[in-house]
Each structure stands twice: as structure tokens, then as C-alpha cells.
Amino acid sequence: MSRIAYFGPRGTFTEQAARRLAPDGALTPAETILAALAAVREGAADAACVPVENSVEGPVTATLDGLAEGPPLVAVAEELLPVHFSVLVRSDLADTAEIRTVASHPHALAQVRQWLAARLPNARHVAASSTAAAAVAVQRGEYDAAVTAPVAAEHYPLRELATEVADVPDARTRFVLLRPPGELPAPTGADRTSLVAAAANRTGALAELLTELAGRGINLTRLDARPTKGNFGEYRFFIDIEGHVAEPRIGDALAALRRRCDVRFLGSHPRADGVPATIQPGAENEAFERATNWVAAVRAGTLA
Numbered sequence: 001m002s003r004i005a006y007f008g009p010r011g012t013f014t015e016q017a018a019r020r021l022a023p024d025g026a027l028t029p030a031e032t033i034l035a036a037l038a039a040v041r042e043g044a045a046d047a048a049c050v051p052v053e054n055s056v057e058g059p060v061t062a063t064l065d066g067l068a069e070g071p072p073l074v075a076v077a078e079e080l081l082p083v084h085f086s087v088l089v090r091s092d093l094a095d096t097a098e099i100r101t102v103a104s105h106p107h108a109l110a111q112v113r114q115w116l117a118a119r120l121p122n123a124r125h126v127a128a129s130s131t132a133a134a135a136v137a138v139q140r141g142e143y144d145a146a147v148t149a150p151v152a153a154e155h156y157p158l159r160e161l162a163t164e165v166a167d168v169p170d171a172r173t174r175f176v177l178l179r180p181p182g183e184l185p186a187p188t189g190a191d192r193t194s195l196v197a198a199a200a201n202r203t204g205a206l207a208e209l210l211t212e213l214a215g216r217g218i219n220l221t222r223l224d225a226r227p228t229k230g231n232f233g234e235y236r237f238f239i240d241i242e243g244h245v246a247e248p249r250i251g252d253a254l255a256a257l258r259r260r261c262d263v264r265f266l267g268s269h270p271r272a273d274g275v276p277a278t279i280q281p282g283a284e285n286e287a288f289e290r291a292t293n294w295v296a297a298v299r300a301g302t303l304a
């Protein structure tokens, strides 16, 4: 049975994603995203499930930084979960006027800002390590309310003050299952490839990388910049593209990027939404294969 470390404690959105990604796995919560990644790197778990991006708040930076640094890990699967929240309070709380503090993961607080301003305008917002960690803190009496995944109400003896809370109704978070480098999932035609590129700090460096992708008709699904943390003003670029590294056009593009700068491969796997890659005319895999075969024939002296 696969041992899966997930960003916990019990009752996070990530736990739900992990259950879907590894239905037969033995799930163990990790207190932080970095701890989940470390469990795999140290061999205590076979895979880690962590959030990577949210449709409202964008990248989960702890995941991005954790993947760019340390021994490499590769995403082998992803899950998209609809995100709406429950607001949980202690069962003995008599009146919402008593709510002075609301705790949650910063991504969660950002997704319910308007709701909190309208319904609990006097409550101070407090960042917790995860939505479920906020529920634990409310249970301990540290805070008055927690913004959590709906499933948290099943794990913690708290009262639901509100459910289906979301400023943006169809918000979604994408989660990935990460393993040490190994056999890749087979291409399906609806895949995502992720990488992080350390573009040089000079005029046009990022544009050159993007031009390599655009010239091969490859569509981006995400581009995030994160500081390298070394020199102020230097960034790494997290790039998600449509397609699988096993495809000639994607392999050709990755080789071109690698010629230009340091690239870390972060995985090729089926997309959770099943959206097939958009491929520009002339950028089909067959076109790349035909062109490669033509060069081989020219070199062999059988074609000109």
C-alpha cells in the first residue's frame, strides 16, 4: 500500500484531494507543505499530496518554493477540487457578536474576505497553517471561528455557523501528487507539463524562453515568478504547459529551454479537467517527427 503524506491535519481540502488521488493509499497528515515534501524526500512516504494553485488566490508559494529547492520531486497526478468553505465556531458560542477572531489558511481567508467583512466585520483575521489547523485552534479556545473545508465539521466537535461560503462561487484549487523521479505516467493527449526555469537576469531572457514555447505552438496554462531568494531582483519562473514530455514537440521545447538556462522538470501527467492540448497547425507531433526524419535522411544522403 502506498504511503501518502498530505498537508493536514485531518479535514483539510488537501486530505480530500489525497483520498481521490490515492484511494487505496495509507494517508498520514503533515503539519506543513514542506513537511509533506520532506516525508517523501526522506523515504518516510512514497508520495506527497499538496495544493499548488487556486483559481482566486493564485499560486501556493510554499509548494512552488519547496519544489524548486531540495532533492527533485515530480508530479504524477493532479486533482481539481471546488472550494467553498464552512465557518465553524465552538458549540457553546452564544452570539456571533462574541466572535473577535477568525482563523484560517491565508488562501482561505482571501477567498472569503467579502463575506467576513459583511457578516463578521469586527473579527480580526488570523493566519493558521491550514484550514483544519484553524479548526483545531478554535477547539482549543485559541480563536473564536475558523474558515474550513466543509469536511472539517465531521472531524472536529464544532458548530457550523455558515456553510457554502465563497466570495467567488466556482473557485477551485488544484492539488498534485508528488513522487521522487521515476517512471512517468503515459501521455493521454490531455496532459500538463510543469517546470521551473532559472532565466538569466538580463534583457529579454524570459521573452526568449517564452518564444521557444510559442514557436513550437505550445500553450501555457500558468506562469509564476518567485524570487530565488539569493540576489534581490532575481526570479525563477514556474511554467505549466499543455502536453507531455514524451511528445516530440514538448521534448523539443524542453531541450531548447535547457540550452538557455537551468531547468528543473516538475512532471508530466494527465490534466484533471481532461482538456486536450491546443496544437497550432504545423506544431503537431507528426510534423516534428517528419521534420526530424527529413534531417536524418538529409544527413544519410538519401534526401535533399
Ligand SMILES: O=C(O)C(=O)C[C@]1(C(=O)O)C=C[C@@H](O)C=C1
Binding pocket: 007, 011, 012, 013, 014, 015, 051, 054, 060, 083, 105, 107, 108, 129, 130, 131, 132, 149, 173
Ligand atoms: O488548508 C487547507 O485546507 C488546504 O488544503 C490548503 C488550501 C490552499 O493552500 O489553498 C487549499 C484549498 C483552499 O484554497 C484553501 C487552502
